Amino acid sequence: MxxxxxxxxxxxxxxxxxxxxxxxxxxxxxxxxxxxxxxxxxxxxxxxxxxxxxxxxxxxxxxxxxxxxxxxxxxxxxxxxxxxxxxxxxxxxxxxxxxxxxxxxxxxxxxxxxxxxxxxxxxxxxxxxxxxxxxxxxxxxxxxxxxxxxxxxxxxxxxxxxxxxxxxxxxxxxxxxxxxxxxxxxxxxxxxxxxxxxxxxxxxxxxxxxxxxxxxxxxxxxxxxxxxxxxxxxxxxxxGRELTNYYVREFLPPGECVLQVRNLSRKGVLENASFELMKGEILGFSGLVGAGRSELMKCIFGLDSFEQGEVLINGEKVQIKNPNDAIKHGIAYVTENRKEEGLFLIQSVQYNITIKILHEFIKFFRVRSKYENTQTNHYIHELSIKTPGPDQEVRNLSGGNQQKVLISRWLATKPKVLILDEPTRGVDVGAKAEIYSIMNRLVKEGVSIIMVSSDLPEVINMSNRVAVMYKGRIQTILPKDRFSQEAIMHFATGGN
CATH class of the missing domain: 3.40.50.300 (P-loop containing nucleotide triphosphate hydrolases)
Incomplete structure (x- = not known):
């Protein structure tokens, strides 16, 4: 040099x-x-x-x-x-x-x-x-x-x-x-x-x-x-401190099945995708780019349609034609593309956090501003969002803090099933540890999480089980005692 x-x-x-x-x-x-x-x-x-x-x-x-x-x-x-x-x-x-x-x-x-x-x-x-x-x-x-x-x-x-x-x-x-x-x-x-x-x-x-x-x-x-x-x-x-517990996770026995997906198919995208999600577990989804992981999540959440198959919540078949249907059934989805598909960048932190729960503080044309402020400040504190205040425009926040604002929005809906698509992409190690801690707390409270991630150490350390996709199919669902990067990559590249 x-x-x-x-x-x-x-x-x-x-x-x-x-x-x-x-x-x-x-x-x-x-x-x-x-x-x-x-x-x-x-x-x-x-x-x-x-x-x-x-x-x-x-x-x-x-x-x-x-x-x-x-x-x-x-x-x-x-x-x-x-x-x-x-x-x-x-x-x-x-x-x-x-x-x-x-x-x-x-x-x-x-x-x-x-x-x-x-x-x-x-x-x-x-x-x-x-x-x-x-x-x-x-x-x-x-x-x-x-x-x-x-x-x-x-x-x-x-x-x-x-x-x-x-x-x-x-x-x-x-x-x-x-x-x-x-x-x-x-x-x-x-x-x-x-x-x-x-x-x-x-x-x-x-x-x-x-x-x-x-x-x-x-x-x-x-x-x-x-x-x-x-x-x-x-x-x-x-x-400025030592991160002794980077992957924050306590593994407790999961409860009953809360979500079943049976034979979900969409021509050229998904082929007979089936899995179950248990109460209080993190089900990881792994696979190479183009394997169909995000496409499957968008079908479950009602963003995309599917040609055959069914979705069951607590054992009952449900019709999810759009995201509002999914939200009513207790499903929330944090997209991988927060800037294009998730956030209102020129709006405030408060607007972005509370946009999905407007009905809770707007009654008969009256706005319960105190309740809205309380909800906003709660999530700013709970998720350690670094912002000068709730009125700050989201575009002026760092990537990690934008991600925490988006997660806050969906947590405010009190979901039973939380889908996190690449939750720590573009996020620093400190913010990653905070997000992992939030995920751990949520599953302890009974929330069920689907985590789509391309980060294999993240998948291995945070998941109860891992579903591996290849060309629109779920090749296998691995239990925790079979986790390894080699095993996941074997199935992600088409191995039987």
Whole structure:
């Protein structure tokens, strides 16, 4: 690794009611992968948005290759060779790959019109260099998530970026796709590009990064060499305490059957899916991307229809045609895509928590505001939601706190069956432990939980039983004494 490429010194940023950053420091060398680690709300994204020109800086200095820079907008950041790849892919779905790569900076012909031949030719050259096997004419919505992620990286490279920020780049990728991404990162390193890597997946940090900087509560905690640290040390620096009980779970004998799903089928998606859920248990659902886990949950909750099969609650067949039917029968569903399918981002924390229980505090055009406030404050306290107050807009919260707001909304409905789809995706270790503790408390109180998760240690440590899906079928349901990553992957890849 050569000279210092970037230095951010004493950076502070204040939003109404809260300091997001207080004197934060960060540096990056050429040809280095430098991880930025911290709990949700630690200030990582705010620091990177300042670097990318999305937020203005209140205090502090930014140096690029030793020269102080004033970054007052996204175009300034691009001028200095800085490119951000956000956790939520921000491509235009009905434009081609080439049009997305050059959006807003299309090459022009002498006539003043867009030079499409040059644009598509250059885009194709990038695609061929990365060996993606894609045509530059392909529309974005025809690509899978991993391919879209690679287009984002190519877009960053096409700017001739010297500094690339990757925010949770593997959150929706399979292991094979992650390995391809890592090969790309190593190739960029060899070209002298500096990469800032934000992830909560510790195993990734130890595989791909050179150094790790830890932040907590908007402040700089320290920087360590990846080869010289341990996961325990990193967690301690992140949360300011030792997490002795990471997976919080007490296994009690489950009760009677509360939910039965029999032979649920939907052409091309589900095939004779059957399982039972017992009172006070966590039934894990595992499988590779595209196995049909989320699709099965959406059918049970009434978001999608199914062609045959039946759902029984406490032994009685029920008709669930929409989510309201599911809620009436005591079923709640926390979607995996909280921003697109779950939260009202421009509404307040209180609005998001209480939206499903409006009938409880609105009677004959009278609003029982005190009761609504009590419910909101109860869940803010119970789930340790970090927010300046119940009126804060949800879009201003960190990812982990947004997730806890969404869980609070469904807990407010007092469900008997709680479906959690990827409940800790994009959530830091401290918030994960809190969510596990909430789940443990709920099952002790008699709530039954279905947990869909791609995190095998999470599935193994939190579940009473694990249903493994493959191509729309439930291959097997494993009891706890047969849990292992090898056994789950055997069935997840089609093994009998």
């Amino acid at each position: 050569s000279d210092k490429l970037l230095e951010m010194s004493g950076v502070s940023k204040r939003f109404p009611g809260v300091y997001a950053l207080k004197g934060a420091n960060f540096e990056l060398k050429s040809g280095e992968v430098h991880a930025l680690l911290g709990e949700n709300g630690a200030g990582k994204s705010t620091l990177m948005k300042i670097l990318g020109g999305i937020y203005s800086i209140d205090e502090g200095k930014i140096f690029i290759e030793g020269r102080e820079c004033q970054i007052q907008g996204v175009k300034d950041a691009q001028k200095y060779g800085i490119s951000l790849i956000h956790q939520e892919i921000s491509l235009v779905p009905y434009l081609s790959i080439a049009e997305n790569i050059y959006l807003g900076r299309e090459p022009l012909a002498k006539t003043g019109f867009i030079d499409k031949k040059t644009m598509f030719g250059q885009a194709q050259q990038f695609l061929d260099e990365f060996d993606l096997g894609l045509s530059a004419n392909t529309l974005i919505h025809q690509l899978n998530v991993a391919q879209q992620q690679m287009v984002e990286i190519i877009k960053a490279v096409s700017f001739q970026a010297k500094i690339i920020v990757m925010d949770e780049p593997t959150s929706s990728l399979t292991d094979k796709e992650v390995e391809f991404l890592f090969q790309t990162i190593r190739s960029l390193k060899a070209q002298g590009v500096g990469i800032i890597y934000i992830s909560h997946r510790m195993n990734e940090l130890f595989e791909i990064t050179d150094r790790i900087t830890i932040m907590r509560d908007g402040t700089y905690i320290g920087t360590v060499q990846t080869k010289e640290t341990t996961q325990e040390e990193l967690i301690g620096m992140m949360v």
